[in-house]
Every structure is written in structure tokens, then in C-alpha cells.
Amino acid sequence: MEHCFACETDYGYLGTAPHDGSCPACGSTTVTPAGELGVVDTTTWESANGLSTIHVTATDDRSRLFEFVIAARRGRGKLVCLAIDGVTVPTETVWSVPSAVATRVTAHGVRISDSMSAQSP
Numbered sequence: 001m002e003h004c005f006a007c008e009t010d011y012g013y014l015g016t017a018p019h020d021g022s023c024p025a026c027g028s029t030t031v032t033p034a035g036e037l038g039v040v041d042t043t044t045w046e047s048a049n050g051l052s053t054i055h056v057t058a059t060d061d062r063s064r065l066f067e068f069v070i071a072a073r074r075g076r077g078k079l080v081c082l083a084i085d086g087v088t089v090p091t092e093t094v095w096s097v098p099s100a101v102a103t104r105v106t107a108h109g110v111r112i113s114d115s116m117s118a119q120s121p
Helices: 099-107
Strands: 038-046 051-059 065-073 076-084 087-089
Touching: 038 099, 051 099
Parallel strands: none
Antiparallel strands: 038 051, 051 065, 065 076, 076 087
8 A cells, every 4th residue: 555645645556567656646756665665875873872863865666765864762763754855754654664774774773663663665
């Protein structure tokens, strides 16, 4: 099931190729990834008091840019920002973090909170 973060429409896609990366209801490109997400960059920041962020940049099969920001403390992380092609979407509408992103975050010793599980590709 695909989801549009702009108009909150859930829609199915039938076909062999990934969906076209836009909402059939409103035309927005702020929809779930089309096909696989490939991580292209990861940056981290850590303060002296143990707070840190992990910024993971990925692209989908339609070359749309996804930017995930995970805030962490004591090895536990939470998604605090998601932008799709530069448009920020409300993180409370995100059901899960894609597995490619979760794998990269885990490699930095951070586990994403239970309320935000990893999503299979």
C-alpha cells in the first residue's frame, strides 16, 4: 500500500515496475518510496552530553531524494525529520523507517524506538 503525505491518500499500485512516484489523487511527489531505497550518504553529529543525530540521505527507483534525520540518546533513536524531494512531511504520519535506513542507523550503534519499526523494502 502506498501513501501520500500531502493529501493522506492511501492507494494500491498494480504493475511490475515501481509506482511512478506521485499521488494519483493530488499529484504530489511526497509519497512512499517507489521501489528500493538506496542510501547515498550518511552524516552524524554528537554532542558532549550524549545527544546525537544521524542524517541518512537515500534515493528511490524514481531518483527522488529522501532525507531522514534520527535523533538519538544512549543508543536509542527516533525519527525527527523526513523530507522527500526537499518537502518536509510530518513524522507522525510515517509508519516505519525503511530497512535500508534502519540498517545504516543500526551500524552507528543506534536502535530506532519500538514505536518506529523498520519496514521491509
